[in-house]
Amino acid sequence: MKTYLITLLCVLLLTQSFAQAPVRVAVAGLSHGHVDWIFNRADKKDIVLVGIYEPDQELADKYAKRYKIDQGLFFRDLIKMLDQAKPEAVSAFGATSEHITVVRACAPRKIHVMVEKPLATTFADAMEIQSLASKNSIHVLTNFETSWYASNQYVNNSVEEGKLGEVRKVMVNDGHQGPKEIGVSKEFLEILTDPEKNGAGALMDFGCYGANLMTWLMKGERPVSVTAVVHQNKPGIYKEVDDEASIILQYPKAQCIIQGSWNWPFSRKDMEVYGDKGYAVAVDATTVRQRLNEKSPEEVLELEPRPEPYADPFSLLASVVSGRLTLDKNDLYGLPINVTAVEILEAAKESAELNKTVFLK
Structure with a gap:
């Protein structure tokens, strides 16, 4: 009986550990002004930053210095970052026109994506994003304040x-x-x-x-x-x-x-x-x-204010990716x-x- 209880306790602790494991998130682009948010939430442990894609070396260096980010996290090639850093989700902070490029790269790798508003610059891109998400069973979220x-x-x-x-x-x-x-x-x-x-x-x-x-x-x-x-x-x-x-x-x-x-x-x-x-x-x-x-x-x-995880887009992303939250079909x-x-x-x-x-x- 004692051995059974110990085993049960270990299983419960292990299950809880996996349930609370931070979601591996990468950033695609640093040119969007809202990107600073992800570097200013050290008090929250629901995500872990595993990679940053930014082709502009000067801009990458600026953020590395500003937030004391390990240079090993930076990549100048999106595909290389995805394959080496192996994120579960990517948050896109480049131009809106680049959202389709990010989804094209992430979807076949089963990597979820969150973009800043709006979803795309053209209806054709928006429909392609929807098709890629459906075909590859990934979430593509659009963040609005x-x-x-x-x-x-x-x-x-x-x-x-x-x-x-x-x-x-x-x-x-x-x-x-x-x-x-x-x-x-x-x-x-x-x-x-x-x-x-x-x-x-x-x-x-x-x-x-x-x-x-x-x-x-x-x-x-x-x-x-x-x-x-x-x-x-x-x-x-x-x-x-x-x-x-x-x-x-x-x-x-x-x-x-x-x-x-x-x-x-x-x-x-x-x-x-x-x-x-x-x-x-x-x-x-x-x-x-x-x-x-x-x-x-x-x-x-x-x-x-809205309760967690709704007041923080990265908390919401982590909750959706981990399966703790299922969004309504009509969700914003x-x-x-x-x-x-x-x-x-x-x-x-x-x-x-x-x-x-x-x-x-």
Whole structure:
């Protein structure tokens, strides 16, 4: 009996050890301004960094010095890194146009991928990513800051519970003063202002939030039509891309207005959802304004932040890869929502170029 109990205890401890083993993660690219996050979470042990791919030696050296990273972790060849470092997942922090390259390399090796928003610069790339993920049984997640917001979750729950009634109008506002104005790195600025690498300017950089959120609220339903107007308020700074974008998504019984801007006086990421019974406004990550009855005044709710692992994209990635978390088919990180979001963005670019409404096939 004593031997049995000892054996059982060893098995339990070993099982717990494997369950809590950190996920092996590699970084593909250092030019995206959000990459610093992964180097600033030493207090969390859910992932272990096993490799960094960056072809720009000067940029690699800068990060190695800044974060005192072992030079042995750096690779100038993506395939070599994947085959030698053997990550379970890769987090892509290069240009949006390079996401397809990362997935093409990772998918046949059964390596999961997380990219920064949006999923791709073209609908063709988005569909290929989805096909590769399905064929090779890997997860491809898209990280949006607004996915971490408790306020957006509350508003969506209110829609699902019928508190707002049927959704009629949604307004999503995202933007800031402009990437150069807020002081992004020269490498990141070069991506954001390149129509090939970023897909567009503010339309892609901030319009993607609304496309992601509205598709989520509509449970994956695609809009009937997309109408977009873009402009260069600052052509001296943003010569090749738009810095102002307004996108209208029309559904059979709902409309969404997406405002993406590099011209606002300060940063904002908020969403207004109006149903035929009431409305709710996600003011910031943890604040909601709502009015659910015509005879009742508006109320302000202060929410707790989303619990782990939802408040940290790398924790969420680790939870999904390890099998501790199964995402809903309609999840904000998931491929179905984000492939449609890219379809919307491509239609918006076409609408702006043609100066007319584009109807989706």
